[in-house]
Amino acid sequence: MGDIDMISHKADGQVNDQVKGQVNCQVSGQSSNDRMLDPKDVGMTFGYKELYSGDEDKKGRFTWQTEVPKDLGKPAEDAESEKWAIIVRRVKVYNDPKKVLALHSIAIQSPYIKDILKAVLSGYPGVTASLKRLEFSGRCEPLLHRWPALRETIVDLEKQRDEGDEEAGNRARHAKLLDDLLSEEFSEVEEAMTDMKKNGVITFQHMWTLYAPNTLIFSRQDNQDRALRLQTSHYGVDRTLQPVFWLTGVYIDFDGQNFGTQKMNISIPNFEGTKRISSLDAFPIDLHEENEQIKMKLVERGARVEALAGSYFRSYNGVGWRIGVYGNKEKHTVKGRVIIDPFGYNRFEPDYAVYVAPLSIPDVSPLPVHGSGVGTRSGRQRLRLGSHLPPDVVGSMGTMPSYVDPCYNLDDANNDDGGMPADGFFDDEDNMPKRPALTNEQKLICTPLVRGYALKEKQWLNFFVNSISDISFNELAFSSLNLPKNQKDLILGFTSVKAPYRNQFDDVIEGKGKGIIMLLSGPPGVGKTLTAESVAEQMKVPLYIMAAGDLGLDARSVETKLEDVMAMCSRWGAILLLDEADIFLEERSLHELERNKLVSIFLRVLEYYEGIMFLTTNRVRTFDAAFQSRIHISLEYPELDKPARKAIWRNFLQRHDMAQAAARDKPAAPLDGFAKSRSSKKRIGSPLMRDSGGQSQGRVDEEDDIQKPVDEELHGRLTQPHKISPDEITKLSELKINGRQIKNFLKTAQLLAIYKEEPLSYNHLETVVTSTQHLHKVTEATDHARGAIYH
Known part of the structure; x- marks a missing residue:
């Protein structure tokens, strides 16, 4: 090759396309053979070649050309414009009878103003005031939301200037320049907002002025009062493409190990004219007529949620719900005993697991984020859902802040006990995991929900904390049980001994034979089921009642359900009652292969069960021989005499x-x-009562x-x-x-x-x-x- 080609460019926009060597220049219109280069020469010329867009046709199409367009002017922002404290860009306005120019954007170049805005806009999402070039466009929402703070700063600086601080005077002068610009551009907005707030109303066009980031907002969701820390707000559309105003707020939730933040999206539909602020789906809590009482009530409720952070056996009377297959809420009326267990919820319902972003200990003010946590579904599913569903469907997706709780130990995230003691019994005050206590503000924005298991409905559900109460155990149930005293002592002795002592004598193979299996056989109505219920009442532990019909007949699903139920009962220290267990206990035969599978599965799972199980049956004579060695106590209940x-x-x-x-x-x-x-009718012979004189005394x-x-x-x-x-x-x-x-x-x-x-x-x-x-x-x-x- 010859000398290396060089392309030089002049700053005034003129391009010198002289080349220090021979360059094979091709002119458009030459044959393709003339334009061909030796393949080894392609891309070997040192430098770069600039092409420019040519004139556009009516459809906006253009061709590339080597000449600089002739109608180019000098750039508007250059060394001369850099000296100004603020650059204001304006655009033409059409169909507006009051003005012909409107504000496009503001570029802050003054180091004084940028330094002031670092404090004024601290914590505002999406704004980094320390950048070399700080710009605000459109409605300049960050500046208007923090406008009162800017004015307070100006007042403070002017006081320092009057006391002889010359530097403070310069800062105040520059800050006042920005204040004057905002007043010139947004005085009408400011006046309209002042007037509307005074009258307690708002228009849809001015919604953005009401919702500044970090504001505490009030909303009612699922007929429950809620408070959220507002993170962002913007105009958009819902799934039906109707205009709405979107709010994204954070709240405190518990994932079974730690408290953290999750996000919730709320949409406010478009409306005409004005609307009372208090009638909106969400509004600043300080504008609530009873804001102090509401805050106090929400803090008390948050304290209840904090007190139930762990695994607890409680009573519930209210509505529980879960997310259905199609993303809808399935509601269930629950009246009975439940187990509060958010860690177990995540473990046994992984498709609907709830994870939270770690808390910031001082407060929960949202900061700029990167990455994401998980809201109502696991991580991979959330990515799939969020890719095509609107915000109101994706819902409460969590975000991982760029800060981490200093008390949050990442090693604890791999701890599988979920706050449960070693023997599976429920938490008490002495056994609570050592977590930092929630502040009052964190309790204020705490979720009203706790997750757990409804024993009667046999479902993992979300429960409202206000519907949870302590259990009133029947302490007379066991004493009224119609059994000989020695049998009562035997049953209670086996079941009430704690796991560390119960498991001192273990199987040769680790993990086998740690459970207690009791067989209760006899005719119906003699007290078999009542025995298990009375023992659970005496021990004050959950009783999980399961029938063969709950498991089905498919061998694969039976094994999965059995393993899940036994794992849950072991975790809770619950008593498992398998009622009418004849199908599993009946002797196997050569002609019932499907049932033989069920019996084999039940035998294998039973071997590794670590809890307490009662089996009831009416036909002890048909027992499979393999069960005899797996049963610790067998009680025969005769007909009642x-x-x-x-x-x-x-x-x-x-x-x-x-x-x-x-x-x-x-x-x-x-x-x-x-x-x-x-x-x-029982008390009244006549429809009227009369006095001694015969005067009516009324009905x-x-x-x-x-x-x-x-x-x-x-x-x-x-x-x-x-x-x-x-x-x-x-x-x-x-x-x-x-x-x-x-x-x-x-x-x-x-x-x-x-x-x-x-x-x-x-x-x-x-x-x-x-x-x-x-x-x-x-x-x-x-x-x-x-x-x-x-x-």
Whole structure:
């Protein structure tokens, strides 16, 4: 090759395209063969070649050319413009009768102003005032949101100037220049906002002025009061492409190990004219009419959430919900016992796991972010969802701030205990993980939800913390159990010993044989299920009741469900009751291959279970031989004899009187329409009351005169103790029925007594027994026929 080609460029825009050597220049229009280079010469010329866009046609298309366009002027910003404190760019305005130019952007070049804005705009999302070139465009929202702080700074600097500080005077002069510019451009906006706030209204066009980042905003979500720390806001569209104003706020949540922040998106639909600020879906909490009371209530609720940070056995009465397959909320009415366990929620519901960004200890003010955490789904799923769904569907996706809680130990993130003690029992105050306490502001923006498991519904759900209460355990349940004392001691001794002592004698293979398996066999209604329930009440631990139908018949799904249930029960220290377990315990045969799989799976899973399990069955003779070596205690429940039935009658009647006494101590409930009509008929012979002179005294059913005495009188009659004598109890015990039938007879008779407004008596029970005797006789005949076949 010849000498290396060089291309030089002049600063005045003229291009010298002289080349120090030979350059093969090709002219457009030459044949392709003339333009061909030797392949080894391609890209070997040192330097770069500049091309310029030519004239555009009507469709905006152009061709590249080597000449500089002739209509180019000098750049507007050069060395001369750099000396000015502020550069203001303006654009033409069309269809505006009041002005022909509008503000496009502001470039801050004054080091004084930039230094002041570092403090004024501190923590404002997306603004870094320390940059060499600081620009604001459009509505200049950061400057307007922090405009009051800028003016306060100017006042302070002017005071320092008056005291002789010359440097403060220069700073004040430059800051005042920016203040004057904002007043010139946005005075109408400022006046409109002042007027609207004074009247408690807002227009959709001025929504942006109401929501400054870091503002505490109030909203009602799922019929719950919420407070969020606003992070960003902007105009946009919803999934139906309707204009809305989007708010993104952060709140405090608990992921089972640590408290942290999550994000929530709220959309405010477009509206015409003005609208009361308090009627918006979200608005600054300081504009709430009862903001102090609301803040106090939210802080108290946040304290309850903090107190339930861990695993707890509690009672719940309210609505629980979960995210369905299609992203919708599935709501369930839950009334019963639940287990608060957010760590278990993440472990057993990984598709809906909740993770949080670590907290900043001083406060939770949002800072510029990079990366992301996870909101309502796992990380990979969140990336898939967020790529094509609008913000209102993606919802509460967490973000990972660029700061980390100094108390947040990353090694703890790999700790799988989730705050649970070694033996699986629930947290108490002495065993709580040592986490930094939440500040009042963090409690204020705390979520109203805790996650856990509903035992009756057998689902992982989100629970509202205000619907959670302590459990009232039945401490008399175990003592009223109709079993010999030595059997009671044996059962309670096996179940109540803590795991570290229970597992001192382990299997040869680690992890095997750590559980306690008890078999309860006998006919229905003799107390098998009641035994497991009473033990759980005595130990004050959860009872997980599972039937064969809950597991299904598919071998693969049965194994997964069994392993999950047993893992949950081991984690909670719960008692697992497998009711009517005949399908798993029945002896295997050569003709039922599918059921043989189920039995084999159950045997294998049972071997590694580390908790307490009760198995109940009605047919002990058909047991598979492999189960005999895996059962620690086997109790046979015989048919109830007369003394046993008599004891059950006495226990149920005693519980009836206790329930009546407790109801009697409560205020009388208001009468419904049917009860009012029955009460008035029983007491009133004439619709009018008259005095001795025959003058009308008004109707007797006037509520303001007699309703309260009537309510109290009726309440007293409906809560009377039973009137069944010991001899009548003896007579009832001669009925050859089981414990469940005794309970059903008493329940039905009690309802009959309430209807008649009488105390429970033998006559009520006799009526019920007589009415259902035919069913009892049919059952006896069936049992007799079955016995004739199998014996």
